[in-house]
Amino acid sequence: MSYQALYRVWRPQRFDDVIGQDVITTTLKNAIITNQLSHAYLFAGPRGTGKTSAAKILAKAINCPNKQNGEPCNECDICKSITNGTLNDVIEIDAASNNGVEEIREVRDKAKYAPTEAEYKVYIIDEVHMLSTGAFNALLKTLEEPPAHVIFILATTEPQKIPATIISRVQRFDFRRITSKDILDRMEFILKQKNMDYDDNALKVIAKSAEGGMRDALSILDQVLSFGSDHVTYENALQVTGSVTKTVMTKYLYCVIQHDVKSALMNVQDILKEGKDASRFIEDLINYCQDILLYQQSPEMVESAELGIIDDDFKSLAKQINDQVIYKMINQLNDVQSQMRYTMHPDVYLDVLTVKLSSNYDIKNESNDDNAELKQQIQHLNEQVSSLNDQINQLNSGKIKQPTIEQQTVPKQRTEKINKTKVKTSNKGERVNLSKVYPVLDNATRENLNNLQNIWDELLQSLDVTQRAMMHVSKPVAASSNGVIVSFEYPFLFQKANSDTELSDALENGMDRILGYVPKIVFVPSDRWPEIRKDYLVNRKNNHKESENNNDSEHSTIEKNEEKHDNNVENNPDDSEIVKKAKDMFGDGIINLKND
Structure with missing residues (x-):
């Protein structure tokens, strides 16, 4: 028999052999045991995650x-026939x-x-999203009223392209990407068996x-075995995948951030001479920079994801x-990666990129350069405050006369300037544009928020892998017909999303396709969101009180005292209105009223 690729030889034949999809396989086994089979299933997920095998x-x-x-x-004639693809009652169709x-x-x-031999006739339609609109309409009637002896299994890598009328008539199972640890364990098992x-x-x-x-991993392993004559070595794996070692990337980045342009360019030339792919080198650098950011926030997360390969x-x-340096590096790397897709001279782009990176960044104090002027102002203000304190001490001791009103205004102005500077400094790390947040909250309703939450998973599926990974830790927290507020769990991801126009465009395009309208998106960090929401409600309440005071200035003092004495909600229209607004925006479940 001719040689068969590893992914074909070691294709799962039982549910327990399917790697990394425990929830799905357990659900399907229980449905078979209890005889609660659906007439149609949809298996959605990235390539090589086990969709067709599970079908x-x-x-x-x-x-x-x-x-x-x-x-x-897997021993009876029916199982063997299905495995070999010769059973007439199980039909595979490439859409x-x-x-x-x-x-x-x-x-x-x-x-x-x-069916002629089996109990059920099974249709497995692979890449079902490729069907035309007319084909979907033709399939719809059968899915709506299927014969009792027929089961449809639809598989796709792009579920967002499938009409909602089809999805509503099937049981959907989302296959997730298999973790690197599970892939590693499976490859070790296969090599030990061999x-x-x-x-x-x-x-x-x-x-x-x-x-x-998993299929990609076994295909690469096949290549490594062929390249190394059945020897799986670290060097062979790097050659086949086109990857660059962590040591080389660390050395390259050290040269870049230390402005050693000559050494950095020499590193690039050495990498290209070894036959490494320029595009893959850029991809590895982006992943390396991402690992640095994540390691600064959570070292354990990176050590788990990198399978312990951290020196x-x-x-x-x-x-x-500094993290600001990494943000700028990633932006430039993304730009160069997009440009390199259409060039025949990738080495030129790598050289230009290296010069730019080496010329712009400092190893540790990039953000300090941006704050240098502010620090000088703070130092100058501190000196002025110290001088004013000395003058106050002298006034208290009676050594100098008390300053006039004109002189007193100077310290007041300086103090206000100091306070403004402090506020600006404290908020610099996470800039939130309240001028965009408050208009959304003015018209926010719980219904709009519920509508957006219902389509949020579908919206994220329409993004590319990088954008979906970033938005995985986000969620909508308030919405109106014209805008939506999205919170992020991690501040550094909030900052990255806030400056990513492509991400905003992709989200707006997705909402236009799903909802039929395009609300403006405003990002906020999740740890700041309760404070922003509270400030908005307080400001709204205060503004209403000022308006009420102006309108009621003609009332008598007795009437005001009577109104003040009554603590019921009906006699406090400002409170009832703000409570009603809060309930409209966020729902009754999370509103807790307390008396001052």
Whole structure:
């Protein structure tokens, strides 16, 4: 028999063999055990995460006469036929090449006939999002009123392209990306079964390069085995994946932030001479910068994601470099990555990028350069405050005369200037544009917020991988018909999202497609959101009180005292209105009234 690729040989044949999708496999097994099968399923998720494999296992499990605990026996004729793809009652259709109305009408017509060998006739439609609008309409009627002996399993990598009318008629299972740790464990198991030696770091490089796809990981492992004559070494893995070692990237970044342009350019030339892909080098640098940011916030998270491949040089660099430097680096790396897609001379872009990075950044005090003028002002104000304190002490001791009114205004102005400076400094880390937040809150309703929360997962699915990862720690907290406020759990991600116009455009385009209108998006850090919300409600209450006082200035003192004496909500229109506004925006469940 001819050689078969690893991902074909080691394709899962039982639910327990499917890696990283425990919730999905457990649900399907329980449905088979309790005989609660649906007539249609939708398996959605990134490539190589087990969608088609799970569909075949499900087809075997529901038709296997010897199934145990929801698992197929893989020994009977039906299981073997489905595994080999020879059973007439299990039909696989590639929607990418069979996406017309006629093909789906043929499926609809043949679905009426009873299965010949198995108990159920199963249709597995792969890449179902490629079907035309007419084909979806032809499939819709069958999904709405299916024959009792037919089960449809739809698989797709882009569920956002499937009409809502189809999704509402199926059970949807979202396959998530497989963690690098699970991929690593699976590759170790396979190599041990094949009695092959391997380098742990080599498998870690492959697991990281697979980006959550088990099939991709096994394909890369196949290449490494071929390249190294059945030897899996760290160097071979780097050669096949085109990756650059952490040591090389650390050395390159050290040269960049120390303004050593010559050494940085030499590093680039050495990398290209070794046959490394320029685009892959940029991608590795972006991931490396991301790891630095995350390590500064949560070292344990990075150590888990990088499978322990973190050396002392990386830790030292993460402690020394400023996060503002990393933000700017990532922006420039993204720009160059987009430009390199259309060039035949990537080495030129790498050289220009290296010169720019080496010329702009300081290893530790990038943000200090931006604040230099402010620090000088603060120092000058501190000196003035010290001088004023001396004058006050002299006044108290009677050594000098008390200053006149004109002289007293000077310290007051200086004090106000000091206070303003302090406020500006304290808020510099997380700038929130309240002029955009308050208009949204003025018209915010709970209904608008509920509508947005209901489509939030679908909206995130329309983003690319990088944007979806950033928005994973965000959620809408207030919404009106014209705007939405989105909070972020981590301040550094809030700052990054706030400056990412492409992310805002992608979100607005998604909402336009799903909701039919485009609300303006305002980002806020989650730890600041309660304070912002409280300040808004207090300001609204105070403004209303000022208006009421102006309108009621003609009332008598007795009437005002009577109103003040009555503590009921009906006699406090300012309180009732602000409570009503808060309930409209945030719902009754989270509003707690307390008397002052």
